[in-house]
Amino acid sequence: MTAVLVVDDDPHLLRALRITLQAHGYAVTTAVDGTSALLAATQNPLSLIILDLGLPDIDGTSVLKELRGFSSVPVLVLSARHGSEDKVEALDAGADDYITKPFGLDELLARLRALRRRSVEPDESLVVTEAFTIDLGKHRVTRDGEDIRLTPTEWKILEELVRNPEKLITQQQLLARVWGPAYAKETNYLRVYMAQLRRKLEPDTANPRHLLTEAGIGYRFMP
Amino acid sequence: MTAVLVVDDDPHLLRALRITLQAHGYAVTTAVDGTSALLAATQNPLSLIILDLGLPDIDGTSVLKELRGFSSVPVLVLSARHGSEDKVEALDAGADDYITKPFGLDELLARLRALRRRSVEPDESLVVTEAFTIDLGKHRVTRDGEDIRLTPTEWKILEELVRNPEKLITQQQLLARVWGPAYAKETNYLRVYMAQLRRKLEPDTANPRHLLTEAGIGYRFMP
DNA sequence: GCGGATCTTGACGCTGTCTTAACGGGCGCG
DNA sequence: CGCGCCCGTTAAGACAGCGTCAAGATCCGC
Numbered sequence: 001m002t003a004v005l006v007v008d009d010d011p012h013l014l015r016a017l018r019i020t021l022q023a024h025g026y027a028v029t030t031a032v033d034g035t036s037a038l039l040a041a042t043q044n045p046l047s048l049i050i051l052d053l054g055l056p057d058i059d060g061t062s063v064l065k066e067l068r069g070f071s072s073v074p075v076l077v078l079s080a081r082h083g084s085e086d087k088v089e090a091l092d093a094g095a096d097d098y099i100t101k102p103f104g105l106d107e108l109l110a111r112l113r114a115l116r117r118r119s120v121e122p123d124e125s126l127v128v129t130e131a132f133t134i135d136l137g138k139h140r141v142t143r144d145g146e147d148i149r150l151t152p153t154e155w156k157i158l159e160e161l162v163r164n165p166e167k168l169i170t171q172q173q174l175l176a177r178v179w180g181p182a183y184a185k186e187t188n189y190l191r192v193y194m195a196q197l198r199r200k201l202e203p204d205t206a207n208p209r210h211l212l213t214e215a216g217i218g219y220r221f222m223p
Numbered sequence: 224m225t226a227v228l229v230v231d232d233d234p235h236l237l238r239a240l241r242i243t244l245q246a247h248g249y250a251v252t253t254a255v256d257g258t259s260a261l262l263a264a265t266q267n268p269l270s271l272i273i274l275d276l277g278l279p280d281i282d283g284t285s286v287l288k289e290l291r292g293f294s295s296v297p298v299l300v301l302s303a304r305h306g307s308e309d310k311v312e313a314l315d316a317g318a319d320d321y322i323t324k325p326f327g328l329d330e331l332l333a334r335l336r337a338l339r340r341r342s343v344e345p346d347e348s349l350v351v352t353e354a355f356t357i358d359l360g361k362h363r364v365t366r367d368g369e370d371i372r373l374t375p376t377e378w379k380i381l382e383e384l385v386r387n388p389e390k391l392i393t394q395q396q397l398l399a400r401v402w403g404p405a406y407a408k409e410t411n412y413l414r415v416y417m418a419q420l421r422r423k424l425e426p427d428t429a430n431p432r433h434l435l436t437e438a439g440i441g442y443r444f445m446p
Numbered sequence: 447g448c449g450g451a452t453c454t455t456g457a458c459g460c461t462g463t464c465t466t467a468a469c470g471g472g473c474g475c476g
Numbered sequence: 477c478g479c480g481c482c483c484g485t486t487a488a489g490a491c492a493g494c495g496t497c498a499a500g501a502t503c504c505g506c
Contacts, residue, residue: 003226003250022252022263027226029250038404044250069407070399139391139437151463152439187482188466195484205484215473215482374452410493411455418495428495438462438493 002116003027003044007037007063008052008078017050020105026112034058038066046073048115050108053079053090061093068094074115078103127162129210129223132201134162141201148200153178157193158201161211161221170218194219225339226250230260230286231275231301240273243328249335257281261289269296271338273331276302276313284316291317297338301326350385352433352446355424357385364424371423376401380416381424384434384444393441417442 004026008014011032018028029044031037034055041049049067053060064075077095079086087098097111127134132143136159141148150158156178161169171190175183183189194211202208212220227249231237234255241251252269254260257278264272272290276283287298300318302309310321320334350357355366359382364371373381379401384392394413398406406412417434425431435443 027250027252029245035405038399040245042399042404043248066404066407069395070393070404071396138389139440139443140389153464155440186465189464191483191485192465195486198484213483376453409454412453414494414496415454418497421495436494 002047004048005029005046006050007031009056034063049075064093168220225270227271228252228269229273230254232279257286272298287316388446391443
């Protein structure tokens with residue numbers, strides 16, 4: 001079964017969504033403001049959240065950001081605003097989809113199915129190399145069953161690279177994602193941390209086989 | 224979380240029950256007749272069912288009998304009839320409790336708690352380590368057969384960690400789930416409580432083997 | 447209303463992490 | 477051949493985060 005939380009302050013819309021969703025096999029919980037929505041998200045194991053941006057207490061985007069602090073549930077945002085800045089802001093805050101009112105129920109259901117399909121729990125996302133094993137779900141790196149301890153920053157860099165295997169990640173992308181967009185010039189950080197990562201992960205630091213440098217551009221992870 | 228299905232054809236009562244139950248932490252699904260009730264019971268993994276006997280389509284007792292053909296979910300029956308034959312018939316058909324209208328919400332909630340306590344969840348397993356044993360179902364921790372007393376907050380934290388063995392739980396996840404989403408900044412709490420848990424559970428507090436810290440990120444339980 | 451348990455809050459020292467700067471080597475190019 | 481660019485490496489000081497403790501506030505049962 002799919003458990004979905006619907007957050008909206010309009011009781012009519014809430015009721016309509018409840019009935020429609022239940023008829024399609026969803027288990028529905030509801031909330032009418034941001035505070036109770038966050039509370040419900042902590043108490044219930046959810047599969048999906050439908051979030052209206054116009055809430056009486058907290059701004060919807062803020063709700064989204066706070067939610068992302070402790071949960072990675074797929075979120076579909078409802079909004080009356082068509083502007084592209086609004087969409088960008090919501091999606092950057094962690095939304096997975098965005099739909100504007102008024103909308104057709106058929107479209108909503110289709111989008112929910114798509115979200116559900118897309119969110120295959122990355123629980124068994126094990127990345128194995130001959131030198132070490134990375135468990136993205138459990139947040140662990142091991143070699144021969146032994147834990148390899150990584151600092152938070154080391155982990156974030158490794159995660160960025162490993163989630164895009166074989167793909168070249170530019171230095172600016174890495175810096176922006178790990179330290180924030182304001183640090184795009186601090187390529188020094190990358191040199192320091194890539195060296196630390198190689199020392200911990202690569203058997204032969206001088207000849208890295210998995211954490212590769214693309215001179216002048218960025219870095220690349222090879223499984 | 225406890226998922227409860229409420230079956231009643233009176234929309235007012237349905238609404239009142241939904242609000243009350245949700246306020247007490249239940250996830251509520253509803254149905255207005257016997258057919259959809261049985262459908263909902265097949266599609267949702269339920270912990271409890273509240274069933275009104277006076278339904279528009281099928282007789283409530285028949286719904287109960289059919290339900291018992293494929294499910295052993297605890298059922299609390301609502302009825303307007305006080306006669307003891309009615310009670311006997313419903314209980315014989317598989318009901319676990321019987322309450323007559325009108326009823327107090329306090330009583331209903333108390334009966335639900337009792338039902339919930341009585342129904343043994345099969346997936347509530349025992350987690351055993353060399354130092355202590357955790358019984359998630361019975362809500363108990365023991366060492367060498369001796370009870371270890373935990374405060375409510377200590378238990379909630381331990382439960383969150385133990386239900387995700389080996390997995391890293393971020394401080395924000397823990398704070399949100401134990402204290403509520405508004406407490407995401409109070410990492411102090413975690414420091415205090417992790418220390419208390421270790422003092423009670425870990426033989427060597429200085430070298431914890433099961434309750435591990437991931438500095439700057441969160442905590443992890445190792446069996 | 448009282449007493450004990452539980453929760454909140456603030457302060458402290460310590461450890462590990464991050465930031466920063468400097469140096470050396472490989473490589474391409476003029 | 478020498479120069480500049482970029483990378484890897486190292487080390488040291490600044491800083492943040494953790495464990496610990498204890499005292500005050502609050503809750504709860506009797």
